[in-house]
Amino acid sequence: MTDTLAERWRAARPKPAGVHLDSGACSRQGxxxxxxxxxxxxxxxxxxxxxxxxxxxxxxxxxxxxxxxxxxxxxxxxxxxxxxxxxxxxxxxxxxxxxxxxxxxxxxxxxxxxxxxxxxxxxxxxxxxxxxxxxxxxxxxxxxxxxxxxxxxxxxxxxxxxxxxxxxxxxxxxxxxxxxxxxxxxxxxxxxxxxxxxxxxxxxxxxxxxxxxxxxxxxxxxxxxxxxxxxxxxxxxxxxxxxxxxxxxxxxxxxxxxxxxxxxxxxxGQAAVRARLAEVGRQTRTAMADVAGWRVVEPVDEPTAITTLEPTGGADPHRVRAWLIAERGIVTTACDARRAPTELTVPVLRLSPHVDVTPGDLELAAAALADAAAG
CATH class of the missing domain: 3.40.640.10 (Type I PLP-dependent aspartate aminotransferase-like (Major domain))
Incomplete structure (x- = not known):
């Protein structure tokens, strides 16, 4: 189907060189x-x-x-x-x-x-x-x-x-x-x-x-x-x-x-974009829920497309982010305490895909995070 919001959004901009899960930092322009x-x-x-x-x-x-x-x-x-x-x-x-x-x-x-x-x-x-x-x-x-x-x-x-x-x-x-x-x-x-x-x-x-x-x-x-x-x-x-x-x-x-x-x-359409971003958040949290070494922070049905992963096995989100870019072409954000100095106690990895993310993108990211934790 080429008439979905996701397809229209994807067709309106350059093809990504990898998997872009970082719209909370900087989305891809059209x-x-x-x-x-x-x-x-x-x-x-x-x-x-x-x-x-x-x-x-x-x-x-x-x-x-x-x-x-x-x-x-x-x-x-x-x-x-x-x-x-x-x-x-x-x-x-x-x-x-x-x-x-x-x-x-x-x-x-x-x-x-x-x-x-x-x-x-x-x-x-x-x-x-x-x-x-x-x-x-x-x-x-x-x-x-x-x-x-x-x-x-x-x-x-x-x-x-x-x-x-x-x-x-x-x-x-x-x-x-x-x-x-x-x-x-x-x-x-x-x-x-x-x-x-x-x-x-x-x-x-x-x-x-x-x-x-x-x-x-x-x-x-x-x-x-x-x-x-x-x-x-x-x-x-x-x-x-x-x-x-x-x-x-x-x-x-x-x-x-x-x-x-x-x-x-x-x-x-504002409502359509908001609904799709909420769906993207649910899909992302579901895909990341069972990845070893990470805990999804948000409730699965939180109506946002931002998912934060807290390391449970000692992984350094900054190093993992760099590894994901260099080895798998996957762009994410590492957040440390400076972003919320009175609330954020440990660094987290943030995934923030836009409306065009696919299940395949999320599967690649989950597999890559599992490999990073194992390594």
């Missing part, structure tokens, strides 16, 4: 995104970068509209960044309110570093034994001790656990608390259309855009709480807050490629 970025770069050479940028405005506006469709915000709320970390730093650095934030204990390590760098006091949200947010307890905690903002990563880098984004968004709306969402792993993977106060993401993961691109969307009411430090907005040439956040040199060709990639995602 021909359309690659060609669009290259054509824009060529146009820059023909007419000049700024003239080409003006000509690309409709494509970039379409990209902002696509981000709006995925987040529940407006296209006019969206600016391009160089990535998720850049977006979060822009937001925290511009924050004019109380510098305190409530987030999960298993928060992404670089996010915690940016919070500390920008002088934010961090308090943990209550979670269960698996690290999933306890919604009712979180509501009580936020009511008792109101932070300056609430930050949620709905899908972490180190574990394929889906957090209850929708219920937390409702709590924050009821309490009048700004919710900031790190959707680097969630955008294009889970339902993020909850209209949070701010949401940011990268291009290169599940949306399969170029590296070095991200987005930040900020609701107008939160804009009032931001004071960007650079560039200054002079009376003679006033800049809006969003214009200040977006100001500076940027890779317009990559922005164009991302706009095309996110458009392709919407054309494929």
């Amino acid at each position: 021909f359309a995104a690659i060609d669009a970025a290259a054509q824009h770069a060529r146009h820059e050479a023909e007419v000049g970068g700024y003239v080409a940028l003006e000509a690309a405005a409709p494509v970039l506006d379409a990209g902002r509209a696509a981000v709006a469709a995925l987040t529940g915000l407006a296209a006019t709320d969206v600016v391009y960044t160089t990535g998720a970390n850049h977006a979060l730093n822009l937001l925290l650095n511009s924050w004019a309110g109380e510098r305190s934030v409530a987030c999960l204990p298993g928060e992404y390590g670089p996010n915690l570093a940016l919070m500390a760098l920008n002088g934010f006091r961090v308090s943990p949200l209550p979670v269960d034994e698996h690290g999933r947010l306890r919604v009712d307890a979180a509501a009580d905690a936020l009511r008792r001790d109101r932070p300056g903002l609430v930050h949620l990563t709905p899908l972490g880098s180190h574990r394929g656990l889906a957090q209850p984004l929708g219920p937390l968004a409702e709590i924050c709306r009821d309490l009048g608390l700004p919710l900031v969402v790190d959707a680097a792993q969630a955008l294009g993977h889970l339902d993020c259309a909850v209209a949070p106060a701010a949401i940011y993401s990268s291009s290169r993961k599940w949306l399969a855009g170029p590296r070095g691109v991200g987005v930040l969307a900020v609701r107008p009411d939160l804009i009032e709480a931001l004071r960007p430090r650079f560039p200054p907005s002079e009376p003679a040439a006033p800049l809006t807050v969003l214009q200040q956040l977006a100001h500076g040199e940027s890779n317009a060709a990559a922005h164009v490629g991302f706009s095309v990639a996110i458009g392709e995602h919407l054309a494929a």
Whole structure:
């Protein structure tokens, strides 16, 4: 059958040189995104970068509209960044309110570093034994001790656990608390259309855009709480807050490629992609369940395509990852404690295939992991 989502996705991009199980790090771009970025770069050479940028405005506006469709915000709320970390730093650095934030204990390590760098006091949200947010307890905690903002990563880098984004968004709306969402792993993977106060993401993961691109969307009411430090907005040439956040040199060709990639995602159907990724996660965990030397961390029916494997026989995930690439052409990710310094206690191996993975791919990966453990 050539009309399935998996087949269409596979046909739309170059053939992989091996088995790619690493979309949580960087998905494979499609021909359309690659060609669009290259054509824009060529146009820059023909007419000049700024003239080409003006000509690309409709494509970039379409990209902002696509981000709006995925987040529940407006296209006019969206600016391009160089990535998720850049977006979060822009937001925290511009924050004019109380510098305190409530987030999960298993928060992404670089996010915690940016919070500390920008002088934010961090308090943990209550979670269960698996690290999933306890919604009712979180509501009580936020009511008792109101932070300056609430930050949620709905899908972490180190574990394929889906957090209850929708219920937390409702709590924050009821309490009048700004919710900031790190959707680097969630955008294009889970339902993020909850209209949070701010949401940011990268291009290169599940949306399969170029590296070095991200987005930040900020609701107008939160804009009032931001004071960007650079560039200054002079009376003679006033800049809006969003214009200040977006100001500076940027890779317009990559922005164009991302706009095309996110458009392709919407054309494929958000619900269909999410359903297929959940199916991919079940298939991956089932295929890895009996591999000697490894334990699947997530419940088999967790609705994500991220599967993490914890070594049970002393294997080093970093060495195994390198061996899988060198000897079997299989790409995965090794995650250590830096990704979640207060939750991840031992390094794990992460498998994150996209919608085009086949049972044969997973069988090869399971056999290779068994060989690695035996060796």
